[in-house]
Amino acid sequence: MEPAGGLGSFQSCHPMSNAKTRRRGFTLVELLATIAIIGLLIGLLLPAVQGARESSRRIACLNKLRQLSLACQNYNTQHAAFPSGGVVRLDSTLTDLQECQLVATSATAGGPPWGVLILPFMDDQPRFDAYDVNGTFARAFGEAASGVGNYSKQFKFNAAFVCPSDTNTASASAGNTNYLACQGGGADPSTPSLRACAAAGSSDRFFFHNGMFYANSKIRAGHVLDGLSNVVLIGESRYAPLIQRDPMPPGIGWDSSLRWYPNGDAAMPLGLCATNRGINSSNTDPMSSNYWYGPDLVSTYGSRHPGGAGFTMADGSTHFFSESIELALYRTLGQRNSKTPKSGF
Numbered sequence: 001m002e003p004a005g006g007l008g009s010f011q012s013c014h015p016m017s018n019a020k021t022r023r024r025g026f027t028l029v030e031l032l033a034t035i036a037i038i039g040l041l042i043g044l045l046l047p048a049v050q051g052a053r054e055s056s057r058r059i060a061c062l063n064k065l066r067q068l069s070l071a072c073q074n075y076n077t078q079h080a081a082f083p084s085g086g087v088v089r090l091d092s093t094l095t096d097l098q099e100c101q102l103v104a105t106s107a108t109a110g111g112p113p114w115g116v117l118i119l120p121f122m123d124d125q126p127r128f129d130a131y132d133v134n135g136t137f138a139r140a141f142g143e144a145a146s147g148v149g150n151y152s153k154q155f156k157f158n159a160a161f162v163c164p165s166d167t168n169t170a171s172a173s174a175g176n177t178n179y180l181a182c183q184g185g186g187a188d189p190s191t192p193s194l195r196a197c198a199a200a201g202s203s204d205r206f207f208f209h210n211g212m213f214y215a216n217s218k219i220r221a222g223h224v225l226d227g228l229s230n231v232v233l234i235g236e237s238r239y240a241p242l243i244q245r246d247p248m249p250p251g252i253g254w255d256s257s258l259r260w261y262p263n264g265d266a267a268m269p270l271g272l273c274a275t276n277r278g279i280n281s282s283n284t285d286p287m288s289s290n291y292w293y294g295p296d297l298v299s300t301y302g303s304r305h306p307g308g309a310g311f312t313m314a315d316g317s318t319h320f321f322s323e324s325i326e327l328a329l330y331r332t333l334g335q336r337n338s339k340t341p342k343s344g345f
Contacts, residue, residue: 054305057164061178061236061303062310062318064160068179068234069312071121072114081220082233082314083118085181085213085272086258087111100197100207101264102215107147108136110257113271114181114213115161122160137257139270140250141174141243154255155243161254165304166238168287174243175253177271180301182232184208185275185334188299201265204295208274210335212314215258215269221314225337228315232334236309237273239296242286249292274299275334279309279323321345 076082088102089109112133119128131137135149143151155175162169163178189196189206199205212219212233224231243251252270261267276299284296296302303309308322314336321330325345332338333345 054165058305058310058320061163061165061305062312062320064163065179065234065236065310065312066316066318067122067160068118069314069316069318071118072233072314073316074121075118076221078121081218082212083114084215084217085183085269086113086215088215088258088260090216090260096194097192097197098264099215100192100194100209101199102207102258102260102267102269103200103262103264104260105262109260110137110139110148112137113255113257115158115177115254115271124160127158131255137255139257139259140241140246140252142247142250155251155253158254163236163238163303163310167304168238168242168285172242172244174251175255176242176244177240177252177254178236178238178303179234179254180237180240180271180273180297181213181234182211182334183214183269183272183274183298184211184336185232185331186210187331188276199261199264199267201263204299205266205268205293206274206276206295206298207267207269208276208334210337211274212336213272219336223336224314225339226332226335226342229313229317230333230342231314231336232275232311233314235273235275235301235311236303236305237297237300238302238304239282239284239286239300241291241293241297245286245291268293269298272298273301275301275331278327278330279321279325281323319345 072082089111090099090104094103116131130153131150136147138148138151138154141155157173157175161177161179164170166178169176169178189198192198195210196208241249241251245251256270259268259270280302282296282300284291301309308320311321312318332340332342
């Protein structure tokens with residue numbers, strides 16, 4: 001006897017008798033919509049991630065500036081004066097103007113710059129000991145001049161002088177620099193004088209002597225009548241000629257000597273800058289094919305950070321100055337004795 005329902009009922013329970021199993025996947029429209037949503041999310045998150053990375057790099061940059069400032073202050077504590085902007089062995093018979101313009105003819109005139117002088121106060125005594133600080137220093141990377149005894153030691157990479165946001169310097173293995181000591185500030189000097197002069201035959205290679213650093217300077221805390229917290233000590237630059245571009249133009253390093261020159265017609269205060277022209281006011285790029293020294297190196301601070309540049313004051317405090325800072329105020333911040341109120345920076 002057949003079970004209730006018969007054989008047909010038994011067969012209806014067999015899987016093979018069911019309709020083919022359907023597998024549902026994404027349609028093309030759904031797939032495209034999902035990809036679009038993922039792309040939108042990435043587009044929204046990427047700027048935030050990049051912004052966070054840049055914020056981290058800016059903090060690291062400001063910390064480097066602070067460390068340089070603290071080294072200068074420790075130098076001041078030991079030597080009763082801030083380090084010289086750079087030692088230059090000039091003839092004692094020069095006039096004030098010739099001295100300001102670094103008129104020199106000897107290949108051995110250039111001595112150590114401020115960046116070398118502070119090395120012992122940056123926990124970098126071995127690097128300092130490698131130099132002959134009583135010897136001669138080259139001005140530019142390609143300047144293997146006779147008698148420049150420290151040339152073989154110079155132009156080596158030093159992370160303390162490199163901003164992590166500047167790919168021109170951070171990606172190179174050479175001794176480039178992003179930090180320039182402040183030689184002073186003010187408008188373009190119209191009448192050459194010891195306080196602010198232009199190199200002979202040049203209208204834009206300025207030498208200011210109203211700041212914290214210049215050739216053979218020995219500024220004491222008591223000379224800073226505006227107060228250490230109101231005077232720029234070191235600022236950020238993206239305009240220094242790069243060693244990887246040498247010899248066009250000649251690359252300079254963090255340990256380049258100041259640039260002296262016969263008759264002063266091509267002299268420049270290498271390693272120094274002034275609060276003269278607005279922050280980031282030049283769009284020139286040291287990697288461009290037509291870049292030359294020009295006025296940018298000695299008169300224009302700037303950075304690869306959006307909107308401004310980092311600065312450290314003579315008291316060790318660090319600030320990020322907006323590129324929209326009032327120019328008149330900015331110029332006085334480079335001066336140690338401006339006799340003007342300084343606030344809001």
